[in-house]
Amino acid sequence: MKLISLAISISLLTISAMAELKLASPFTDNAVLQRDIPVPIWGTTDAGSSVTIEFAGQTKLTKADAQGKWSVKLGPLEANAQAQTLKVSDSKNHLTITNILVGEVWICSGQSNMQMGHTPDVRPLARKATNIRSFEVKKTVAFTEQDQLEGQWSTEAPSSAVALSFAYHLQQQAKAPIGIVLTCWGSSSLEAWMPRDMIDTVPHFKTMIEEFDANTEAQQQITEILKKAPWTKRDDVFLRRQTNLLYNAMLHPLAPYACRGLVWYQGERNTQSMFGMVKEPWFSRNSGMLKYGDTLNAWIQRIRKEWHNDSMHFLIAMLPGYDAPWISGPKLGMEHPETHSWAWMRESQLKAHELPHTSVSNNIDLGDAKNIHPKDKLPVGQRLALLAARDTLNKKITAQGPTLKNVEPKGDHILVHFDNAEGLKTSDAQSPTGFWIADNSQKWVQAEASIDGTTIKLRSSTLEKPLYVRYAFAGKPSVNLVNAEGLPAYPFRTDHFQPSK
Template identity: 25%
Template sequence: MRRVAPILLAALIATPAAAQGPLLNGLFADHAVVQRDRPVPVFGAARPGEAVTVTLGGRSATAKAGVDGAWRVDLPAMTAGGPYTLEAKAASGAVQTVSDVLVGDVWLCSGQSNMELPVERGNNSWSEIRSANDDGLRMAYVDHADSRSPRAEFLKAPSWKAARPDAVGSFSAACYYMARELRKTDKTPLGLVHASWGGSAIEAWLSPAALRRAGDYDNDIATLQLSLKDRPAADRRWGETIKAWWSLRHNGAAGGPWAGDGVWTPAPQGLGVWESWGVPVLADFNGMVWFDASVTLTAAQAKGAASLEIGMVDEVDTTFVNGVGVGSTSGAGTVRVYPVAAGTLKAGANRIVVSALDTYANGGLYGEAARALVLADGTRIPLTTWRYQVEPKETGEPPRAPWDTLSGVSTLYNGMLAPMGPYAFKGFAWYQGESNTGRPQTYQALLRELLAERRTGQAADMPALVVQLANYGKPQLAPEDSWWAQVREAQRLAVAKDGHAALAVITDIGDPSDIHPTNKQDVGKRLARGARRLAGQAVTTGPSPVSARRIGDTVEVRFEQVAERLATRGSDKAIGFELCDAAACRFADAQVEGDKAVIAIPAGLNPTKARLAWADAPTFNVFDMAGLPVGPFEIVVAP
C-alpha cells in the first residue's frame, strides 16, 4: 500500500469547517459584545439544509440553513454580564467557537469623515490614547466596502478590541468619546460597531426601498440594477442621463461636448492636473472640465469590441465614445479602463470625450498610466492629443453614477451595513451631512428614512443620535441663504419629528477653517447626553424652538430643553437672530428672558419667519446654563 504523505493526509481529514469557511457572521468574533435584555439573534452560513446548533451562556437553539446556506437562531434574552463562550456546531461536524463574549449594550456609529476621524487626529490625542484602559468597552471597525448589491458577509470580517492604547488611537473619536462618557455613570459592558466612509453622501447608506420612499430615485435604482445584469447597457443608460442633465442646464440644447460641440482649446502635452497648466481660469478651479481626443480607424479596426484606457481622473468622470456612455468612476486614485462594446466604433474619426469633475484641490487627467484605445486584436492606439473646454460654474455639479462608491445609491448600505444582518443594537449614532450640502432640500426625508431603516429588526423605539453640522466656512457679514444652514434645519426637523431621536448641536465648537473640527470630546459628551435623555434620565440636550409669535413690535420665540434659563455670552444682547418677510431677512436686536427670546421687529418689516445662526459659519451667543447652545433654526412666526 502506498504511503500517504503527512501533509496530504492532514488535508484529507480536515474538518468541514476548514472547507466551508466560518459558520458565524463576521461580527461574532472573539471579544464581541451582544445586546442585553432582548432575544439574541445569532446567524451565519452553512451548507444548504444543514442543521446548526448555537450555544451561549447555557442557552441553546438550533436552526436549519436555507437553500442559500443562510441560517439564524434567536437565543433567549440575557442580562448584562460575561464573559461567555459562543459556539456554533453544524450537523456535518463543523464547529466555530468565539471566546470572551460580553452581554451589554451595542451602538452602531456611522457617517462620513467626521465620524471616521480617529482619536489620534483629535485634540489631546497623546494623553487620550495612553489613558485608555477599559476592558468593558469593546470596539469593532467595519472596513470600507462598496457593492452594487447587498452582501451577505463582510469583505473583511471585523475584529473586536478592548479600549486600550493599541486600539483606541485608530478608532472613531466621536463614537469612542460618546461611549467613554456613558461608561462614567453606567458600567454595563458597551460595544461599538463603527462603519463610516469619509466623503460619503447619505444616499449611499440607504437601501433601494428606503430611497424610493424618500424621493425620486427610481431611475438611479433601475440603472444600478441594470448594471448587475448588463454593465455596458447601464453605462450607456448613464451616459444618456448625463446628456439629459447637461441639456436641461443649457436650455434644452440638443448637442453637447460629447458630440464635439462647444469651443475647444488644445490641452498641454501629457495633461496632468489643470491647476498646473498656467491657465488663469483653471488655477484654482473646482468644477467640470470636458476633454476630447480623436482616433481614426479603418472599417476592419472598428469591427468588434475594444477597451479604452484613460488613466486616472481627479475625481469623477463620465466617459463617452462617439456619444455613447462607456463608463463612470469616482476616485482620484483609480485607473480607468472601460470596455467598448462592439458596434460603438466606426470607420473614420472616432471621438472620445471625458467629463472630469473635481470638487476639491487638484483636478484633471493625470498619472503615469498610458492613455490608449486597445482594439479587439490587441493593437494599442495611443491617445496623446487632447483638447478641453471648461463647463461654466453656473451649470452646477452633475449627478453621480448610481454605482459611485460615495455618492451613488445604496453602495455603502450594500457593502457595509447589509452584512450586519439582524445583529442586535441598543442605538444608532449618525454624524454626516457635509456631502449633502449641495442638495439640502432632500435631506430631511432621507434622514428620516435612514433612522427608520436602522430600526428595522431592532427595537421599535431604538434610540437614534444625530450630530448636526458644525460651523464651517466664511464669516457671516449679512443675512444670507446657506445650504449648510438648510441641512442643519433638515437635521433638526427630522429629529424633532422622530420621537426617539436626539440632536447634538455643535455649531459652537467647530472650526470655520477646517471641515474636520478636532474637538471630538465635546461631540461625544453631547451624544451621550442625548442617549441619556432618550433612556429617560433627567438631562437636557440643548434649547430647541417650539413656537414663535408676534406680540406688538416684537417676535417672541419660546424654547424647550432649556437648562435653568437662557443666557447670552459677551454681550447683554442676543446676537445672531434674524427676522424675514417674503422679500428678505434682516438682523434684529434681541434679548433673552428665561426660556424665551424677544426679538425687536426692524422698521418696515412684516415678519413671517424667525431664525438664528443661519449661515455656514454663524456668529451667535445664546446658550443655556448647562453651556449648551441654542441650535440654528428657522421657524414660522404666528400672527
C-alpha cells in the same frame, strides 16, 4: 471499474457540497453583545443540519434551511463585564468565540467627520478607556448586497474621535461595557448607504440608480479597482462616492446584529447643492439640502426594517458651523440667514424628529469657518452620549439645549419662548446673538435681544412690526445662547419663505 469511478465522483460531489460551519461576520472573539433585548445569532452550515448555540446559560437549537442558513435569538442578556464564551456546533463541527462582554452596542456611520481619527481633545480618552471595544468594517464596495464583510472585534477603543468620545461619555452613564461598530467612509453621500430597493420610495434615488446601471464605463472602472491593491487615492475617492455600493458591502452584512442604535454623522456630501441632482460634478448628484430630510427619514425607516427593530434609535449629529463657498443663491456672508448655507441642511437633519426613537445633537456653536473637518470632536461625542443616555437609558438628565416653544409677535417686538431653557443665559455674559427678524417684506435684519426668564425679547429700530424669527440660521453663526448646563440653543426659523435659486 466504471462503478468505482462513479462512486468516487459521487463521493467528491458529496464532499464539495458540504459546508463549513460559520458564524456571521460580526461574531468574533472580543465581541460585545447588546443587553436587555433579544440577540440574533446567525451563520451557515450544511443544508438541513441541526445547530446548537450556547451562551450565558442559554441553549438554543435550530436547523439550517435549504441554502444552509441558520439563525436563532438569544433571550435578553444582562450587562456583564466578565468575559464569556459563545459555543456553536452542528453534527460535525464546533466553534467557540471567547472574551465576549455584554453591554451597549452602537453602530457609528457616516463620512469623514465620523471617520476622522483622534483629535487633541479626544486623544486622552483612549488612555483612560476600559471595556470599550470596537469592530471596524473594512472600506470597500459591492455591486450586490453581501452576506459577509471584513472586520474583527478589538479590545481597543474605536479609531474615530467622535465614536470614542461618544463611547467614553456614554459609559459614564451606562455603567456597562460599550461596543462600537464603526462603518464609515469619507466623501460618501447618504445615497451611498441606501439599499437599492429604496428606488420605490425615493424618486431621485431611482434616477441615480438608473444612471449608475447605464454607466458601464464606471462599472468597469470599479471592477478593475477592486482587483488591485493597494488603491491609489484617486481610486479610493472614486469608490466611496458611488451610489448604493457602500450599503451593499459595509452595512447590509451587519444586519441584524443586535444594537441599541446608530449614530449618523453625515451630510457634508449632500450640502453641495440646495435643490439637488445637479449635473456637475457627478458626485454632487444627490438629494441636495432641501430633499435630505425626507430622504434621511425614509432611510431610517428602511434600516429599521433591515434590523427588524422598529425602536432602533438613530442619533443624528447636526453639522457644525462652516462657511461653505456657494455657486448660486444670495452671497450675503456666513452669518446672514438668506445666504445659501448649511443652515438648510441642519433644518433637514432636524426633520428626523418627525420619527419616533430619534435624537439630533446640536453642534451649532462648534466647527471652523474654513475647515470642513473641525477638530472640536470631544463635545460632539459628549452631546450624542447625553441624548443616548436620556433617550435610550431613561436617565433623568438635561441632554439638550434650549428649543423653540413658540413665538409671540407683540407690535414692535417679538417674544420667543423656549423649552429646555432652565437657567437661560449667554456663554459670554453678553446680549444674545444670532437672532434675525423680518416682516412680510422678507427683509431680514439683526435683532436686539434680551433675556427674561426662559423668553427672549427681540426688536429692531428698522422694523415696525416684526413677524418672523431666524436663529442661528446661517453657515457659521455667532451664537452664545445656552441653558444652565451650557448646552447651546437649537437653530430654528418661524417663517415659511423658501430659498431662491
